[in-house]
Amino acid sequence: MTKVPFLDVGASYRDLKTEIDEAVGRVLASGWYILGPEVVTFEEAFAASCGAAHVAGVASGLDALHLVLQAWNIGPGDEVIVASNAYIATWLAVTMTGAVPVPIEPREETCNLDPDRLEAAITPRTRVVLPVHLYGQTAEMTAIVAIARRHGLRVLEDAAQAHGARFDGQPAGVLGDAAAWSFYPTKNLGAFGDAGAVMTNDAETADRVRLLRNYGSRRKYENDIAGYNSRLDPLQAAVLGVKLKHLEVWNGRRRRLADRYQAGLAGCADIALPAVAAGADPAWHVYVVRTPHRDALQAHLTHAGVETLIHYPIAPHQSGAYRASPWASASFPIAERLAQQVLSLPIGPHLSDSAQDQVIDAVRSFSPQ
Numbered sequence: 001m002t003k004v005p006f007l008d009v010g011a012s013y014r015d016l017k018t019e020i021d022e023a024v025g026r027v028l029a030s031g032w033y034i035l036g037p038e039v040v041t042f043e044e045a046f047a048a049s050c051g052a053a054h055v056a057g058v059a060s061g062l063d064a065l066h067l068v069l070q071a072w073n074i075g076p077g078d079e080v081i082v083a084s085n086a087y088i089a090t091w092l093a094v095t096m097t098g099a100v101p102v103p104i105e106p107r108e109e110t111c112n113l114d115p116d117r118l119e120a121a122i123t124p125r126t127r128v129v130l131p132v133h134l135y136g137q138t139a140e141m142t143a144i145v146a147i148a149r150r151h152g153l154r155v156l157e158d159a160a161q162a163h164g165a166r167f168d169g170q171p172a173g174v175l176g177d178a179a180a181w182s183f184y185p186t187k188n189l190g191a192f193g194d195a196g197a198v199m200t201n202d203a204e205t206a207d208r209v210r211l212l213r214n215y216g217s218r219r220k221y222e223n224d225i226a227g228y229n230s231r232l233d234p235l236q237a238a239v240l241g242v243k244l245k246h247l248e249v250w251n252g253r254r255r256r257l258a259d260r261y262q263a264g265l266a267g268c269a270d271i272a273l274p275a276v277a278a279g280a281d282p283a284w285h286v287y288v289v290r291t292p293h294r295d296a297l298q299a300h301l302t303h304a305g306v307e308t309l310i311h312y313p314i315a316p317h318q319s320g321a322y323r324a325s326p327w328a329s330a331s332f333p334i335a336e337r338l339a340q341q342v343l344s345l346p347i348g349p350h351l352s353d354s355a356q357d358q359v360i361d362a363v364r365s366f367s368p369q
């Protein structure tokens with residue numbers, strides 16, 4: 001029996017070894033190891049890929065989220081609206097500032113923030129709406145941004161899973177006031193370590209993030225504000241510059257695999273396939289099915305040599321990190337049900353059709369007891 005891994009993370013290096021070795025060697029030989037031209041070159045290329053005015057490379061996706069909130073002076077007394085089923089980093093970025101994350105339930109079919117619930121969650125303390133483009137599908141940004149504008153709120157996209165995704169033809173990253181990107185190795189655009197970026201069309205936000213990521217300093221040893229050390233590593237920037245050129249082709253491969261899953265798994269009893277909202281063009285970071293027999297299906301697939309993952313098994317409000325928060329005792333039935341029912345099947349640019357067929361056959365041969 002051939003094993004089907006969830007994702008072959010090392011495949012991109014095997015594919016692009018010559019180019020990547022050249023890029024890494026160039027940085028090592030340059031003697032320039034913090035910020036500098038490699039970081040600027042990648043920032044400009046990544047900004048251009050989304051038609052954005054500014055990109056500031058930072059150390060991780062979590063830092064990208066946090067530094068934008070910090071740049072907007074979000075802190076104690078403020079509320080930030082998040083999805084109840086977000087990845088925990090989305091919530092952590094808010095609590096890191098001292099502000100309160102206010103969760104609203106997602107649409108169960110798309111697993112994305114439900115704009116119909118947004119207005120009811122807005123209070124005089126609300127400052128920011130922070131939707132995550134979960135699983136690589138953009139949230140319903142036209143509706144979200146319209147509501148935010150009406151209430152004078154800013155919109156921060158958590159685009160960590162959405163490299164190359166679009167909504168109403170516009171790329172993720174320029175759909176709100178700023179976007180936070182992660183280049184964690186398993187993301188659609190992944191580094192060989194931690195890396196992240198902030199993208200925005202707002203010069204003031206970009207300037208502020210650049211200050212915050214580098215000790216609050218514009219000139220060495222002059223610290224205008226109390227900042228952080230959260231700089232994008234030039235080695236990672238050089239790698240990302242190579243990989244960025246392949247993102248569209250890789251995402252095309254993901255789209256094709258997603259289409260094959262949608263067709264090949266249609267009609268399976270008790271298994272709901274991902275729904276795509278009108279206007280959304282997902283980057284298919286992960287392919288997530290929902291079933292009340294999730295644990296049995298996962299065991300069945302493991303037995304058939306198919307590796308799966310769960311994104312995510314614990315809703316943020318039930319995680320140990322929020323044990324002492326008011327949300328710990330709150331009820332978010334949709335988020336809780338999703339945590340019980342979601343299962344991510346293998347997908348990625350290097351998954352072959354025949355390996356995917358093995359996954360499809362294995363899912364189709366599952367019969368819930």
Ligand SMILES: *Cc1c(COP(=O)(O)O)cnc(C)c1O
Binds near residue numbers: 063089158160
């Ligand atoms: C990966 C991820 C992050 C955090 O990115 P890091 O680079 O790991 O800090 C934030 N939000 C979402 C939705 C993610 O998937």
